[in-house]
Amino acid sequence: MKRLMQKIISMGADFSTRKALKSTLRFLGVKPENIDRLYMELKNDFYRDAFMKTSPKYKIVFLPQCLRNSNCKTKLTKFGYVCNGCGNHNACKAYRIKSKAESLGYRVFITPGGSMVLKIIKKLKPRAILGVACMKEIVMAMENLNIPGHAVELTRDGCVNTDVKISEILRIL
Numbered sequence: 605m606k607r608l609m610q611k612i613i614s615m616g617a618d619f620s621t622r623k624a625l626k627s628t629l630r631f632l633g634v635k636p637e638n639i640d641r642l643y644m645e646l647k648n649d650f651y652r653d654a655f656m657k658t659s660p661k662y663k664i665v666f667l668p669q670c671l672r673n674s675n676c677k678t679k680l681t682k683f684g685y686v687c688n689g690c691g692n693h694n695a696c697k698a699y700r701i702k703s704k705a706e707s708l709g710y711r712v713f714i715t716p717g718g719s720m721v722l723k724i725i726k727k728l729k730p731r732a733i734l735g736v737a738c739m740k741e742i743v744m745a746m747e748n749l750n751i752p753g754h755a756v757e758l759t760r761d762g763c764v765n766t767d768v769k770i771s772e773i774l775r776i777l
């Protein structure tokens with residue numbers, strides 16, 4: 605299905621909005637639960653070159669607060685949760701991703717949700733972003749942002765103890 609959509613896009617169809625994509629996919633018989641994922645994959649593909657060509661120093665990584673250890677004591681600030689690399693850091697997925705990304709030159713923010721992400725983007729004006737989130741947040745961000753981005757979906761979502769394929773994120777970094 606993704607290949608078919610890529611072909612239709614290469615012929616000039618405009619699927620820059622989820623609404624346009626949704627009606628076409630419904631017409632083609634795609635199950636509703638697969639539409640958002642396909643939308644994310646097509647957007648990731650669309651921005652891949654621009655994302656990869658942008659230097660890490662101009663890129664921001666956004667991680668959801670739920671990837672922290674559930675007993676994380678760090679405080680919420682206007683730039684999200686400021687990780688202090690506490691004693692739990694070996695088991696903390698947020699820390700593992702953040703420390704690798706920062707060592708490559710990315711700025712990393714651990715945020716409670718999409719509205720803070722939008723505020724940080726408005727203030728710091730990154731040239732590209734990498735976002736880790738649940739599908740609902742990913743779709744919302746992709747519909748509202750107009751900068752090169754790559755999204756990675758949580759493999760287990762919820763408000764605490766979520767999970768993500770860290771190897772996938774490291775590959776993209």
Ligand code: SF4
Nearest residue numbers: 676687688690696699
């Ligand atoms: S390593 Fe950072 S984000 Fe993870 S639990 Fe400790 S302070 Fe919180």
